[in-house]
Amino acid sequence: MSEEETGIIHFKNVTKKFGSLVALGDVSFDIKKGEFLFITGPSGAGKTTILKLILGEVVPDSGEVIIDGAKVANLNSKDLPKYRQKIGTIFQDFKVLPERTIAENVAVALAVIGLPQVEWNSRVEHVLKLAGLNRATNLFPSQLSGGELQRVSLARALSVNPKILLADEPTGNLDWETSDKLMELFEKINKEGKTIVMATHNLEIVKKYKKRIINIIGGKLTK
Numbered sequence: 001m002s003e004e005e006t007g008i009i010h011f012k013n014v015t016k017k018f019g020s021l022v023a024l025g026d027v028s029f030d031i032k033k034g035e036f037l038f039i040t041g042p043s044g045a046g047k048t049t050i051l052k053l054i055l056g057e058v059v060p061d062s063g064e065v066i067i068d069g070a071k072v073a074n075l076n077s078k079d080l081p082k083y084r085q086k087i088g089t090i091f092q093d094f095k096v097l098p099e100r101t102i103a104e105n106v107a108v109a110l111a112v113i114g115l116p117q118v119e120w121n122s123r124v125e126h127v128l129k130l131a132g133l134n135r136a137t138n139l140f141p142s143q144l145s146g147g148e149l150q151r152v153s154l155a156r157a158l159s160v161n162p163k164i165l166l167a168d169e170p171t172g173n174l175d176w177e178t179s180d181k182l183m184e185l186f187e188k189i190n191k192e193g194k195t196i197v198m199a200t201h202n203l204e205i206v207k208k209y210k211k212r213i214i215n216i217i218g219g220k221l222t223k
Contacts, residue, residue, distance in 0.1 A: 008033040008164065008195050009054060014063035016049055023049040025219040026063070031197065033163075036190045038206050039199040041216040047199035050216070051166045054197065055087055056080050068163060085113050088157030092169040094149040096141045096156075102128065103137045106156045113160050123159055131155040131185065147178035154185065165189065167198040171205060183209055 009031035016024045024046045031037050039047045052058045053065045059073040066072070068086055075083055096105050106124045115123070128134050131151040141149060150170055157165060167186070171179035183205055190196050200206060206213060215222045 007031055008068050009197070010064070010066040011050070011053075012064040012066070014053065014060045014065060016046075016053065016058060016060050022219050024053075024060075024216075027216075027219070027221055028063075029214055029221065031195065034190070034193050034195055036186070036196045036209075036211045037198070038209075038211050038213045039197065039216060040201070040203070040206060040213055043201075045216045046219045047216060048168055049219075051089075051168055051197065051199060054164070054166060055089065056083060081113070085160055086163045088160060088162035088165045090150070090153045090157050090165065090167040090170045092172040094141075094146075094153045096149055096152055098141050101138050101140055102133060102144070102152055105141070105152055106159050109156045109159045115160075127155040127158045130158065130189075145178075146173055147182060150174060150178075150182055151185070154182075154189075158189065163195060165194050165196045167196065167200075169200060170198065171200065171202050176204065179205060180208075 007030040011027055011029050014024055014027045015022070027046075039050055041047055049058070053060060053072065054067055056072045056075060059065075064071060064073070070083060097108065100108070103124050106127060107120050110120050110123060125134070128137060131154055133148065133151055133155060136144060136148065141152070144152070171182060174182065179202065186196060186198070187209070
């Protein structure tokens, strides 16, 4: 079977504990290449743990996490940077550098992956235009709204041309109108072929955008 048929993300009987806390208990699911998936559930349910396992920030205590053919637990510290180039991440708190311009914030991601500097300007210009921020290139984060800052975070994630986008509560600090506009941008990016995994509390977003849902409560998948 092809990768598109078998999926790009596989969790096989994954258990992850933090001390005595079972963050995930025997969890299994697959995500297809190009799919847009919501992970829902209350705070502390295990949503962020799933994203951290995909990113390789933590490894399972048992079971397997396989991303784009790679067993994450088998990656060593030298392999991880190249592996993470496949993955863009967007967070609720934006994680922008206040002393850098918007263009410089995006370029930081390109420096991290070692892209030749001569290619930075064209790549930065492209993703800022995609995110609707082409007029904000030389502004600083303090001059932007929350919605615009989240678009900066998205542009930075896209700059490395990832196969997978992980979004952890990306609308958590935004009002409905701003959240809706951001989701339209995620939709556009998904239609261009990116696999998107979004952890969210926002049930209005989930209801409107009608994607496949993984609901997790107490580290267990529920229906």
